[in-house]
Amino acid sequence: MNQHQRSNEQVRRGNLVRVLSALHYDGPQSRAELTRLTGFYRSTIAALVAELIDVGLASEALPEERLGVGRPSPIVAINTHIVGIVVYPDVDAIIVAVIGLGGVVHKRVRRSMQVGHTPEQTIDVIAEVVTDLHAEFPGPYRFIGLGAAVPALVEAPTRTVTLAPNLGWSEVPFGEMLEARFDTPVVVANDAQLGAIAERQFGPGRGVNHMLYLNGSAGGIGGGAYVHGHAVRGYRGYGAEFGHIVIDPAGPPCFCGQRGCLERFVNRGELLKTMGTPSLDADEFERALIDNQDADLAREIDRQIDWLGDGIATLISSFAPQLIVLGGFLSSLFEARPERLRQRIAQRSFHQLAAHVELVRGGLGSHEVLVGAGERIFETVLTNPAGFGENRAR
Ligand SMILES: [Zn+2]
Numbered sequence: 001m002n003q004h005q006r007s008n009e010q011v012r013r014g015n016l017v018r019v020l021s022a023l024h025y026d027g028p029q030s031r032a033e034l035t036r037l038t039g040f041y042r043s044t045i046a047a048l049v050a051e052l053i054d055v056g057l058a059s060e061a062l063p064e065e066r067l068g069v070g071r072p073s074p075i076v077a078i079n080t081h082i083v084g085i086v087v088y089p090d091v092d093a094i095i096v097a098v099i100g101l102g103g104v105v106h107k108r109v110r111r112s113m114q115v116g117h118t119p120e121q122t123i124d125v126i127a128e129v130v131t132d133l134h135a136e137f138p139g140p141y142r143f144i145g146l147g148a149a150v151p152a153l154v155e156a157p158t159r160t161v162t163l164a165p166n167l168g169w170s171e172v173p174f175g176e177m178l179e180a181r182f183d184t185p186v187v188v189a190n191d192a193q194l195g196a197i198a199e200r201q202f203g204p205g206r207g208v209n210h211m212l213y214l215n216g217s218a219g220g221i222g223g224g225a226y227v228h229g230h231a232v233r234g235y236r237g238y239g240a241e242f243g244h245i246v247i248d249p250a251g252p253p254c255f256c257g258q259r260g261c262l263e264r265f266v267n268r269g270e271l272l273k274t275m276g277t278p279s280l281d282a283d284e285f286e287r288a289l290i291d292n293q294d295a296d297l298a299r300e301i302d303r304q305i306d307w308l309g310d311g312i313a314t315l316i317s318s319f320a321p322q323l324i325v326l327g328g329f330l331s332s333l334f335e336a337r338p339e340r341l342r343q344r345i346a347q348r349s350f351h352q353l354a355a356h357v358e359l360v361r362g363g364l365g366s367h368e369v370l371v372g373a374g375e376r377i378f379e380t381v382l383t384n385p386a387g388f389g390e391n392r393a394r
Contacts, residue, residue, distance in 0.1 A: 012048075013384070013386055015038075015040060015044065015048055016048055016051060016052065016385050016386060017382065017383060017384075017385060018038050018040075019034060019038060019040075019045065019048045019049065019052065020052060020057060020058070020078070020381075020382060020385045021382060022034060022037050022038060023052075023058060023076060023077065023078040023102070024078050024101060024102055024103070024378075024382060025103075025201060025202065025206070027077075027102065028075045028076065028077035028078075029075065029076060030073035030074065030075055030076070031045050031046065031049060031073065031074070031076060032073060034049070034076060049076050051385075051386075051389075052076075052385060054389065055385060055386065055388050055389030056079060056082075056388070056389070057078065057079050057082065057101070057381070057385055057388060057389075058076055058077060058078055058079055059076075059077055059079060060074045060075065060076045060077075061074060061075060061077070062074050062075070063075050077102075078101045078102045079101060080100035080101055080102045080104045080106075081100065081140045081141045081142060082100060082101045082142055082144060082378075082381065083098050083099060083100045083101075083106065083137065083141055083142065083143055083144070084098075084099050084143065084144055084145045084146065084147055084373075084374055084377030084378065085097070085098060085099075085130060085133065085143060085145075085146045085147070086098075086099055086146075086147045086148075086149060086369075086370045086373040086374060086377070087126050087146065087147070087148050087149070087178075088148075088149045088150075088191065088369060088370065088373075089113075089117075089122050089148075089150060089167060090151060090166070090167075090217075090218070090219070091115055091166045091167065091218065091219065092112060092113055092114075092115050093110050093111060093112050093113055094110070094111045094113055094117075094122060094125055094126065094129075095108060095109070095110050095111075095370070096108075096109045096111070096126060096129040096130065096133070097109070097370045098133055098137055098141075099370055099371065099373070099374035099377070100374075101378060101381070103198075103201075103202050103371045103374060103375075105367050105370055105371065106137065107133065107136070107137070108370070109129050109132075109133070111125050111129060113125065116168055117167070118169075119161075119169060119172045119174060119177060120177075123177060123178065123181055126178075127181060127182075130182065143184065144184070144185070144377065144378075144381065145184055145185040145186065145187070145377040145378075146178060146182055146184050146185070146186045146187075146377070147186070147187045147188075147189070147194075147373035147374065147376050147377045148174060148175070148178060148186065148187070148188045148189070148373070149189060149190075149191040149194050149369045149370070149372070149373045150164055150167075150174065150188060150189070150190065150191060151164060151166055151167070151190075151191050151217060151219040151220075151222070152164030152165075152167070152169065152190060152191075153190070153238055153241075154188055154189055154190045154237065154238075155236045155237060155238070156189070156233065156236060156237025156238075157236065157237065158173065158175070159173070159174060159175020159176065159186065159187070159188040160172065160173050160174065160175070160188075161174045161188070162238075163255075165219070165220075165255040166218070166219040166220075174188050175187070175188040185377075185380075187373070187376040187377060189372075189373070189376060190222060191215070191217070191222060191369045192213070192214075192215040192217075192221075192222025192223050192224055192240070192327075192369075193222070193223075193224045193231070193233075193240065193372070194368075194369050194372030194373050194375075194376065195213060195215045195222075195224065195327050195328075195362070195368040195369045195372050196211075196213035196215075196223065196224020196225070196226070196231065196240070196325075196372065197224070197231065197372035197375045197376070198364050198367070198368040198369070198370075198371040198372035198375065199211075199213055199325045199327065199362050199363060199364060199368055199372075200213075200224075200226055200231075201371075201375060202363070202364060202371060203325065203362055203363030203364050203368070204323065204325055204360045204361075204362070204363050205226070205323060205325055208226070208322055208323045209226065209227075209228055209229045209322065210226060210227055210228070210319065210320065210321045210322045210323070211225070211226040211321055211322065211323045211324070211325065212224070212225050212226075212242075212315055212319055212321045212323070212324045212325070213225070213324075213325045213326075213327060213362075214242050214312070214324070214325075214326055214327070214330055215326075215327040215328045215330065215362075215368075215369075216263075216266065216268060216326075216327070216328040216329040216330035216331075216333070217268070217328050217329070218268055218269070220243045220263040221242055221243030221262060221263040221266060221330070222240070222241065222242070222243060223240040223241070223242035223243070224240050225239070225240050225319055225321075227319065241256075242262065242311065242315060243261060243262050243263030244256050244258065244261045244262065244263065245261065245262045245311045245314050245315070246258055246259070246260055246261055246262075247260050247261065247262050247264075247265055247307055247310055247311060248260035248265070251264055251265065252264050262307065262308070262311040265303075265304065265307040266304045266307050266308045266311070266330070266333070267304070268285075268329045270300065270304070271285075271289070271297075271300060271301070271304065271329070271333075272285075274294075274296055274297045274300040275288055275294075275297060282329075282332070282365075282366060285329065285332060286331075286332035286335060286336075289301060289332050289333060289335070289336040290332075290335060290336050292336060301333065301336050301337060302337070302340065304333060305333060305334075305336075305337045305340050305341050305344060306340075306344050308330065308333065308341060308344075309340075309341050309343075309344025309345045309347075309348055310344070310348050312324060312341075312345050312349075312359075313344075313345055313348035313349040313350075313354070316345070316349045316350065316353050316354050316357060317349065317350045317353060320353050321357055322356065322357065322358065323357070323358045323359075323360065324357060324358070324359050324360070325360055325361070325362050325363075326359070326360070326361055326362060327361075327362035327364075327368055328362075331361040331362055334359070334361060335361065338359075341359065342359060345357070345359070
């Protein structure tokens with residue numbers, strides 16, 4: 001191949017990625033829509049669609065409903081039968097899900113666990129569920145990888161769970177353990193970082209270059225940051241631990257070694273305690289927050305909103321984001337007092353930096369971590385669709 005042919009080949013591969021991305025993120029479309037979306041010639045789209053169909057990543061069919069007059073255009077769709085398994089171990093349960101290309105959650109299974117389950121016990125339960133899922137999703141479904149979302153510090157290069165305080169795990173080579181058991185490519189990542197990926201690609205963060213994401217779970221507050229469209233990762237892949245911004249150095253101790261961290265104050269458990277209930281599902285919890293007829297609960301919500309606003313004000317000074325997305329229970333807390341949170345942030349922030357920040361709820365609800373893990377599983381396919389065909393041929 002000479003230099004000219006090589007650069008043509010590079011352009012063609014880039015165009016293939018562009019069309020596959022359009023199908024993955026924007027859903028099924030006609031060739032005309034793809035032409036408009038990508039700005040490519042119709043003939044280019046025809047060739048690229050043919051190639052995606054040939055490698056098994058897309059299909060084309062007439063729409064089921066024929067509305068209006070004239071010949072309907074065939075619709076090109078990504079192959080949602082290309083799937084990954086996502087596992088999400090939490091304190092008292094493990095979630096296992098089947099995620100397809102296109103960000104489709106095909107199935108979600110929750111298995112209750114004893115508090116204190118070890119990594120080995122976790123993997124045994126995952127193996128049982130995965131066996132069932134393989135039976136439930138036979139060909140044409142094709143499993144191409146496994147992604148673990150862990151509420152933990154995860155060392156990216158080694159896929160080690162450095163510290164998962166709620167699970168009681170430390171220095172667990174979880175990626176290696178999963179790969180040895182399941183013989184498939186494995187990614188392991190912090191759950192909130194995955195939630196951030198999902199909200200940036202499929203949620204309100206689409207097309208936004210400077211975005212922060214804060215996620216509140218039973219275990220604490222995690223996050224993700226995008227600067228110039230790139231996910232910010234610190235040394236060894238750590239970072240965006242927004243729950244550990246110190247709000248009050250004289251506050252209660254935190255497992256991280258500090259006192260008075262944001263997540264000790266803005267805390268789902270404290271809200272539940274004030275409601276007088278040990279647990280509620282996400283929808284019930286949100287309704288209880290929004291109703292808040294009880295004076296004690298109303299006061300606790302106000303306090304948590306104010307602390308959250310103080311934490312966010314610090315982040316605005318550090319990152320100057322355009323958009324802040326709130327996920328998990330923070331999204332429900334925000335829904336209970338949107339104006340109070342906006343005002344608190346405005347009062348406590350560097351004014352010029354805060355003036356244009358948009359604050360919104362996540363768009364994917366309880367699916368965000370699963371969809372984010374799917375993005376990591378599908379990364380190799382989405383960035384090199386031609387390679388997917390080559391792998392298949394082997
Ligand atoms: Zn802390």
